Amino acid sequence: MRIMENKRETNDIFRWIAPELELLEQTLAEALASPVPLIAEIGMHLVRSGGKRLRPALYLLAAKSCERFDEKKAMPLAAAVELIHMASLVHDDVIDHAETRRGTETANAKWGNQIAVLTGDHMFARAFSLVSRKGYSEDIGDRLAALVQGLCAGEILQDSALYTANHNLEEYERRIAMKTADFLAICCELGGLVGGASAEVCAGLKAYGKAVGMAFQITDDLLDVTGDAERIGKPAGNDIRQGVVTLPVICALDASPAREELCTIITNRNMTDEMVIRALEIVRASDGIATARIRAAAYLDEARRALPETVGGEARDAFLEAAAYIGKRDF
Amino acid sequence: MRIMENKRETNDIFRWIAPELELLEQTLAEALASPVPLIAEIGMHLVRSGGKRLRPALYLLAAKSCERFDEKKAMPLAAAVELIHMASLVHDDVIDHAETRRGTETANAKWGNQIAVLTGDHMFARAFSLVSRKGYSEDIGDRLAALVQGLCAGEILQDSALYTANHNLEEYERRIAMKTADFLAICCELGGLVGGASAEVCAGLKAYGKAVGMAFQITDDLLDVTGDAERIGKPAGNDIRQGVVTLPVICALDASPAREELCTIITNRNMTDEMVIRALEIVRASDGIATARIRAAAYLDEARRALPETVGGEARDAFLEAAAYIGKRDF
Numbered sequence: 001m002r003i004m005e006n007k008r009e010t011n012d013i014f015r016w017i018a019p020e021l022e023l024l025e026q027t028l029a030e031a032l033a034s035p036v037p038l039i040a041e042i043g044m045h046l047v048r049s050g051g052k053r054l055r056p057a058l059y060l061l062a063a064k065s066c067e068r069f070d071e072k073k074a075m076p077l078a079a080a081v082e083l084i085h086m087a088s089l090v091h092d093d094v095i096d097h098a099e100t101r102r103g104t105e106t107a108n109a110k111w112g113n114q115i116a117v118l119t120g121d122h123m124f125a126r127a128f129s130l131v132s133r134k135g136y137s138e139d140i141g142d143r144l145a146a147l148v149q150g151l152c153a154g155e156i157l158q159d160s161a162l163y164t165a166n167h168n169l170e171e172y173e174r175r176i177a178m179k180t181a182d183f184l185a186i187c188c189e190l191g192g193l194v195g196g197a198s199a200e201v202c203a204g205l206k207a208y209g210k211a212v213g214m215a216f217q218i219t220d221d222l223l224d225v226t227g228d229a230e231r232i233g234k235p236a237g238n239d240i241r242q243g244v245v246t247l248p249v250i251c252a253l254d255a256s257p258a259r260e261e262l263c264t265i266i267t268n269r270n271m272t273d274e275m276v277i278r279a280l281e282i283v284r285a286s287d288g289i290a291t292a293r294i295r296a297a298a299y300l301d302e303a304r305r306a307l308p309e310t311v312g313g314e315a316r317d318a319f320l321e322a323a324a325y326i327g328k329r330d331f
Numbered sequence: 332m333r334i335m336e337n338k339r340e341t342n343d344i345f346r347w348i349a350p351e352l353e354l355l356e357q358t359l360a361e362a363l364a365s366p367v368p369l370i371a372e373i374g375m376h377l378v379r380s381g382g383k384r385l386r387p388a389l390y391l392l393a394a395k396s397c398e399r400f401d402e403k404k405a406m407p408l409a410a411a412v413e414l415i416h417m418a419s420l421v422h423d424d425v426i427d428h429a430e431t432r433r434g435t436e437t438a439n440a441k442w443g444n445q446i447a448v449l450t451g452d453h454m455f456a457r458a459f460s461l462v463s464r465k466g467y468s469e470d471i472g473d474r475l476a477a478l479v480q481g482l483c484a485g486e487i488l489q490d491s492a493l494y495t496a497n498h499n500l501e502e503y504e505r506r507i508a509m510k511t512a513d514f515l516a517i518c519c520e521l522g523g524l525v526g527g528a529s530a531e532v533c534a535g536l537k538a539y540g541k542a543v544g545m546a547f548q549i550t551d552d553l554l555d556v557t558g559d560a561e562r563i564g565k566p567a568g569n570d571i572r573q574g575v576v577t578l579p580v581i582c583a584l585d586a587s588p589a590r591e592e593l594c595t596i597i598t599n600r601n602m603t604d605e606m607v608i609r610a611l612e613i614v615r616a617s618d619g620i621a622t623a624r625i626r627a628a629a630y631l632d633e634a635r636r637a638l639p640e641t642v643g644g645e646a647r648d649a650f651l652e653a654a655a656y657i658g659k660r661d662f
């Protein structure tokens with residue numbers, strides 16, 4: 001149910017590109033077809049498991065906002081950015097031993113770690129094959145490769161800082177930029193490039209994507225502290241349990257009267273459920289939530305301001321609505 | 332010690348491209364440099380752990396055998412094919428929970444599965460970034476992407492057939508082609524393409540690589556049955572233990588008087604060391620080893636015949652020596 005609602009909500013925001021998003025589903029299904037039956041089966045499972053398709057949606061929005069938009073030319077790259085996102089989630093689920101994602105069984109739960117790691121690799125390669133020989137300029141492949149490297153580097157940075165307490169805003173923002181915001185920034189920039197926009201417009205689109213991405217990840221991190229389990233589809237305090245220190249926690253570590261207790265909990269690799277609940281209490285009582293909300297709102301303002309003036313009409317409305325959606329989302 | 336000997340032996344075979352192989356090591360080290368200290372550290376560990384560099388060596392050999400060879404232009408792609416090989420080994424080691432490779436600690440043993448999976452992803456992406464913006468034609472990126480997809484598909488095929496007994500020569504050869512031989516074939520073909528060879532010469536180089544790759548994998552599979560643990564650097568019967576059914580075993584399953592006992596052992600996911608030893612006895616007593624040797628030799632003949640006539644002099648000697656080395660290698 002939850003998945004369907006999320007999907008409807010994003011479909012509503014991106015209704016201006018509804019035909020393109022429909023074609024995307026078909027392109028994804030075709031891209032994951034394979035003469036090896038098991039690969040085809042896993043591919044179909046992953047496409048059907050859904051997802052918000054936020055990355056290709058932003059890319060297609062940016063592309064369609066440009067004068068020289070050509071749906072046929074734009075589509076393989078839309079599928080490629082979603083495949084990269086899907087592949088990284090498949091590997092994340094292996095790493096986290098996750099059993100379900102969006103209410104559906106994960107690839108590792110269904111087919112084992114071995115097959116899941118290889119499936120992720122296969123999808124990354126499929127993404128790169130979608131952009132070669134398709135008449136894209138060579139810097140598109142380069143940006144895609146840089147995107148994956150940044151994504152991995154962000155995760156590696158995060159993993160090497162798990163269960164530590166010496167974080168600050170700057171380090172946090174660098175980490176979420178690499179993990180999330182740069183991806184959305186590159187999607188918007190790629191849309192501009194494929195749409196034939198000027199360097200200036202591409203830079204504006206990229207800045208919009210970056211700011212929206214920062215707000216998106218901060219909101220995600222906020223929801224882990226404030227959200228109820230049923231609505232967000234995973235138990236609250238999941239980041240704390242996994243040793244990931246987010247903005248509300250960093251604020252609480254800085255200013256909460258119970259900061260020493262919080263520090264002891266979040267650096268404990270064997271923390272109990274009770275400890276997670278107590279940590280959430282401390283964070284919720286601090287100004288961490290308010291600070292994170294302000295920070296997310298500031299990034300959304302930045303996104304609106306970054307939007308190039310050449311982007312008008314329905315395209316502009318869609319970009320502004322996407323920013324508004326990220327600001328108020330509660331799942 | 333073993334590693335150094337292997338390395339010296341391959342260096343000797345590929346002495347005609349010694350300067351290029353030296354530059355390759357430098358290019359690899361540069362390619363794995365990173366502003367994220369942990370990524371740089373893991374990269375150095377992996378480059379220093381060595382390996383035969385067989386794939387980039389065949390590529391460089393093919394490229395240097397062509398008239399329009401340009402070392403500077405050829406080098407990034409040489410590093411890219413080795414990075415793809417390294418990345419797939421890093422993921423293999425995660426999948427197999429391997430603690431050491433070539434006598435050195437694996438990335439997963441040293442840094443954990445999480446970091447190792449991400450490091451492999453990062454290296455795949457690095458490989459693709461090495462070939463974009465380097466003036467290579469766009470079908471080079473396409474071939475590289477196809478290579479990774481084939482590699483993964485071969486492994487997935489193999490994994491979905493683990494601990495089963497209904498194999499035949501055709502299925503086995505399809506599997507090792509995807510897993511190994513197609514990689515070597517593409518390396519040789521890429522060398523031709525980068526060297527500016529004609530379509531005919533490229534096809535000949537590719538056919539050489541494919542046949543040499545088939546012989547290489549059959550020999551590898553043979554060594555798992557015949558080799559002593561110390562020399563090959565892993566316990567004999569490793570494939571049998573892991574449920575991988577290779578050519579000598581397929582022959583024994585077909586014709587050994589003890590074929591039913593062998594079938595019972597190799598389909599047992601909980602086989603003991605004693606069962607592995609008994610399976611090896613049965614296979615060694617069958618004609619499986621002789622059959623596999625004949626098959627490998629036939630492929631090496633095919634490789635020699637496939638070598639384009641335009642490849643002469645020192646280049647031809649090196650190609651023939653590489654084939655001879657694969658025929659007689661015992662590690």
